[in-house]
Amino acid sequence: xxxxxxxxxxxxxxxxxxxxxxxxxxxxxIIILYSFLTSGIYGGVELPFTFxxxxxxxxxxxxxxxxxxxxxxxxxxxxxxxxxxxxTAYFIATSKKSNVFLTLVIVPFWTNFLVRIFGWMVILGRxxxxxxxxxxxxxxxxxxxxxxxxxxxxxIVYMYLPYMILPLYSAxxxxxxxxxxxxxxxxxxxxxxxxxxxxxxxxGGIIAGIILVFIPALGSYAIPDLVGGTNxxxxxxxxxRQLTVARNWPSSSxxxxxxxLISTLGLLFYMRINKVQSKRRLTIRESYMREEEI
Amino acid sequence: MKEHSVxxxxxxxxxxxxxTAVDNxxxxxxxxxxxxxxxxxxxxxxxxxxxxxGFEDPSSGNITLGGKNIIGTPPNEREVNTVFQNYAxxxxxxxxxxxxxxxxxxxxxxxxxxxxxxxxIDLTRLSGHVExxxxxxxxxxxxxxxxxxxxVGRPTVLLLDEPLAALDAKLRxxxxxxxxxxxxxxxxxxxxxxxxxxxxxxxxDHVAVMNEGEVIQLGxxxxxxxxxxxxxxANFIGETNFFTGKxxxxxxxxxxxxxxxxxxxxxxxxxxxxEGQEIQISLRPEKVKITKDKPIVPEGVxxxxxxxxxxxxxxLGSQTKYTVAVGQSYIKAFKQHVRYLLDEVIISWKDNxxxxxxxxxxYVLREMGxxxxxx
Numbered sequence: 171x172x173x174x175x176x177x178x179x180x181x182x183x184x185x186x187x188x189x190x191x192x193x194x195x196x197x198x199x200i201i202i203l204y205s206f207l208t209s210g211i212y213g214g215v216e217l218p219f220t221f222x223x224x225x226x227x228x229x230x231x232x233x234x235x236x237x238x239x240x241x242x243x244x245x246x247x248x249x250x251x252x253x254x255x256x257x258t259a260y261f262i263a264t265s266k267k268s269n270v271f272l273t274l275v276i277v278p279f280w281t282n283f284l285v286r287i288f289g290w291m292v293i294l295g296r297x298x299x300x301x302x303x304x305x306x307x308x309x310x311x312x313x314x315x316x317x318x319x320x321x322x323x324x325x326i327v328y329m330y331l332p333y334m335i336l337p338l339y340s341a342x343x344x345x346x347x348x349x350x351x352x353x354x355x356x357x358x359x360x361x362x363x364x365x366x367x368x369x370x371x372x373x374g375g376i377i378a379g380i381i382l383v384f385i386p387a388l389g390s391y392a393i394p395d396l397v398g399g400t401n402x403x404x405x406x407x408x409x410x411r412q413l414t415v416a417r418n419w420p421s422s423s424x425x426x427x428x429x430x431l432i433s434t435l436g437l438l439f440y441m442r443i444n445k446v447q448s449k450r451r452l453t454i455r456e457s458y459m460r461e462e463e464i
Numbered sequence: 465m466k467e468h469s470v471x472x473x474x475x476x477x478x479x480x481x482x483x484t485a486v487d488n489x490x491x492x493x494x495x496x497x498x499x500x501x502x503x504x505x506x507x508x509x510x511x512x513x514x515x516x517x518g519f520e521d522p523s524s525g526n527i528t529l530g531g532k533n534i535i536g537t538p539p540n541e542r543e544v545n546t547v548f549q550n551y552a553x554x555x556x557x558x559x560x561x562x563x564x565x566x567x568x569x570x571x572x573x574x575x576x577x578x579x580x581x582x583x584x585i586d587l588t589r590l591s592g593h594v595e596x597x598x599x600x601x602x603x604x605x606x607x608x609x610x611x612x613x614x615x616v617g618r619p620t621v622l623l624l625d626e627p628l629a630a631l632d633a634k635l636r637x638x639x640x641x642x643x644x645x646x647x648x649x650x651x652x653x654x655x656x657x658x659x660x661x662x663x664x665x666x667x668x669d670h671v672a673v674m675n676e677g678e679v680i681q682l683g684x685x686x687x688x689x690x691x692x693x694x695x696x697x698a699n700f701i702g703e704t705n706f707f708t709g710k711x712x713x714x715x716x717x718x719x720x721x722x723x724x725x726x727x728x729x730x731x732x733x734x735x736x737x738x739e740g741q742e743i744q745i746s747l748r749p750e751k752v753k754i755t756k757d758k759p760i761v762p763e764g765v766x767x768x769x770x771x772x773x774x775x776x777x778x779x780l781g782s783q784t785k786y787t788v789a790v791g792q793s794y795i796k797a798f799k800q801h802v803r804y805l806l807d808e809v810i811i812s813w814k815d816n817x818x819x820x821x822x823x824x825x826x827y828v829l830r831e832m833g834x835x836x837x838x839x
Contacts, residue, residue, distance in 0.1 A: 348548060358565075
């Protein structure tokens with residue numbers, strides 16, 4: 171009986187396992203392999219095995235700078251998303267028209283990702299909407315809004331804000347606001363009640379939002395490519411440049427590995443917290459068995 | 465005279481300019497008493513509690529706490545704590561931290577916090593559960609944590625919003641006794657909101673019976689049970705038999721009522737009545753006797769005897785609730801089984817019986833036309 175169910179589970183999981191093996195695991199293994207090979211003269215890879223790609227990258231200050239910039243742009247974007255997303259999600263969750271506002275949060279997804287980036291180029295560009303307006307007001311020099319890390323952060327925040335709002339919304343929506351009343355009844359001000367009761371209760375939503383924004387932000391390619399220029403280039407652009415312009419496949423593979431390492435660390439952090447939570451859930455189930463004792 | 469703890473003067477609460485939840489309520493709640501607000505759901509009792517706690521402001525009227533006007537004072541500055549209906553324990557804090565919550569907000573020294581929480585844990589018999597999370601507790605334990613958490617900061621008034629509603633009947637009885645013990649020990653004012661009349665009756669010093677935003681009657685449990693002011697109270701607090709009719713004639717301490725359904729019946733004249741006056745009377749079923757034999761009426765005793773057929777019996781072990789059809793109408797009679805099996809003649813369904821009671825055992829309702837509460 172049990173083995174039959176195991177077999178069914180195995181068969182049912184096969185399509186997913188196959189898909190992930192063919193399109194995820196194997197490509198990654200290839201990338202790992204490439205990162206330890208020598209670069210071919212016209213691109214591609216050839217033997218022998220070498221650590222050159224890694225040593226070259228780790229010894230290059232420019233790489234370190236871009237790596238660092240990638241991490242802090244992603245972190246700042248995530249923090250801004252959290253700063254905007256938290257009050258927004260709170261507002262939506264407590265609003266009577268939460269469905270309308272939720273739809274508004276999702277509406278931007280109806281437009282193509284690239285088109286929206288171009289939209290921002292129109293706004294931020296040298297002859298863009300903002301500068302034209304400032305010129306009208308009599309400002310002499312147009313502001314350099316485009317091709318800055320600031321522009322990259324702005325567009326990342328714009329693109330990934332919904333991914334912050336949605337998990338926060340679902341966490342706050344489930345939150346029992348009587349707990350805030352209980353806290354205030356026990357002497358907490360509204361701010362104290364939010365800090366000591368609301369935020370700890372929606373911790374899961376906050377962490378999910380951070381992961382959902384930080385990881386894609388880390389892997390940004392199109393945004394820094396279009397609005398970042400040389401100043402705003404991130405790891406993704408570096409990988410692309412190594413692959414296409416420099417034609418150094420091992421090098422781009424090695425950078426990909428570094429990127430994978432950073433995002434994995436982020437996910438491990440998430441899973442660790444999740445584990446703590448599921449452990450708690452387990453004890454809940456145990457406690458049901460002890461329900462009869464008063 | 466005892467000092468007043470909470471005083472409500474002409475308090476009215478209107479929601480959204482249209483729904484009057486509380487209508488001109490005035491209450492004097494004494495220091496240290498166990499006071500209950502009792503009424504069906506939607507009668508405004510919880511709104512009164514929330515106004516005392518500070519979650520709602522009255523539309524008009526005044527509330528004082530220990531003589532101080534507290535209108536406009538935010539909940540965190542009122543010396544009032546609440547035990548919420550569904551406990552509202554903080555799910556991310558364990559039992560100790562839940563109880564210590566208000567002390568931590570006041571930044572009390574760690575050893576003080578430990579001492580006070582320990583005291584509450586002993587009072588509510590929670591030792592052994594200190595490290596548990598709320599999700600690991602049973603209903604009764606959660607209830608105790610909620611009480612401990614509300615009491616640890618030494619409020620002058622403890623508000624309890626249907627605290628036992630989520631517990632099963634047996635546990636509810638148990639917690640009632642415990643609440644009573646805790647009240648005796650801490651000695652502060654308890655204001656208890658419930659729709660369960662037996663809860664309110666069993667532990668309260670005073671009960672305010674409410675309906676549709678108004679206090680219908682205020683009194684001791686004994687008073688509201690034995691001398692209900694109108695049909696609503698009589699019916700909401702326990703079960704009763706109603707008699708309505710015109711006074712036929714008055715004779716010394718008694719009067720004869722020409723009832724619509726049972727003919728002429730003698731009642732005790734516990735208030736001034738005139739001949740021809742329209743009157744409503746409540747007669748508690750446990751005061752009605754039920755026998756197969758016709759009772760012998762002693763000389764000079766006003767006894768009402770009606771003949772009927774048992775229409776329904778509900779056996780409850782300690783007593784049996786009979787509904788007896790008298791003509792087209794019904795009389796409820798509760799019979800307490802005071803002897804073991806050799807009680808008396810067993811009365812069962814469809815038996816011909818006599819229901820009878822002393823004219824002294826009824827009560828004239830002071831207000832006519834109070835709508836009987838339909839369950």
